[in-house]
Amino acid sequence: MMFSKSKKNKQKFIACTGNNKKYEFVNPKELSIKQGKENLPVEIIQDKQGFVYIVWKKKKYQVDVIEKNQNQYEIMVNGVSYPISIESPFSYKRRKYLAENVEESKVEKIHAPMPGKIVEFLVEENQVVKEGETLLILEAMKMQNEIISNIHGKINKINFQAEDNVMKDDILIEVER
Numbered sequence: 001m002m003f004s005k006s007k008k009n010k011q012k013f014i015a016c017t018g019n020n021k022k023y024e025f026v027n028p029k030e031l032s033i034k035q036g037k038e039n040l041p042v043e044i045i046q047d048k049q050g051f052v053y054i055v056w057k058k059k060k061y062q063v064d065v066i067e068k069n070q071n072q073y074e075i076m077v078n079g080v081s082y083p084i085s086i087e088s089p090f091s092y093k094r095r096k097y098l099a100e101n102v103e104e105s106k107v108e109k110i111h112a113p114m115p116g117k118i119v120e121f122l123v124e125e126n127q128v129v130k131e132g133e134t135l136l137i138l139e140a141m142k143m144q145n146e147i148i149s150n151i152h153g154k155i156n157k158i159n160f161q162a163e164d165n166v167m168k169d170d171i172l173i174e175v176e177r
Helices: 089-100
Strands: 013-017 022-025 032-035 038-046 052-056 059-069 072-077 080-087 107-111 116-121 134-140 143-148 153-158 171-176
Touching: 013 089, 080 089, 134 171
Parallel strands: none
Antiparallel strands: 013 022, 013 080, 022 032, 032 038, 038 052, 052 059, 059 072, 072 080, 107 171, 116 134, 134 143, 153 171
8 A cells, every 4th residue: 555745645545344434544644534524633653562553532542453455454453353445535436336236235233353251232122223332242351342333223133142152253233224
């Protein structure tokens, strides 16, 4: 991936999450993420032990690149794995066009991002949830991780109970759009 060093000729890129949420960014030396109409500054720092962190909205997140395949990445932020792709504006438009021509499933499956133990569910079946709302708490490696909804919808099915152990990629909850 190439980044322009010239302030006049900054090259734009778009990070796309698994559910096609879009974050625009430019030259990593002066990194900012466009969320809606806001440009939010992002700082990338490395500590003495070699760990890399992103500081965004005054919060510090540890980041590791787990896997890279062309423009597809799997990154781990604070112990939670996320698939993302890095697109140019042209490839993003193409990706969006192709996605619009594929019929979307009405049910979104929320998978376990890692093996762990379910501490508690914060939702019930038939409950309406908003994008970004916490669905459950998953404990992994003695850390409690919030698993959030990536869509607005209604909880169709909860496949586990509190205190159940789950494996990576187990389907925890099904949300109907």
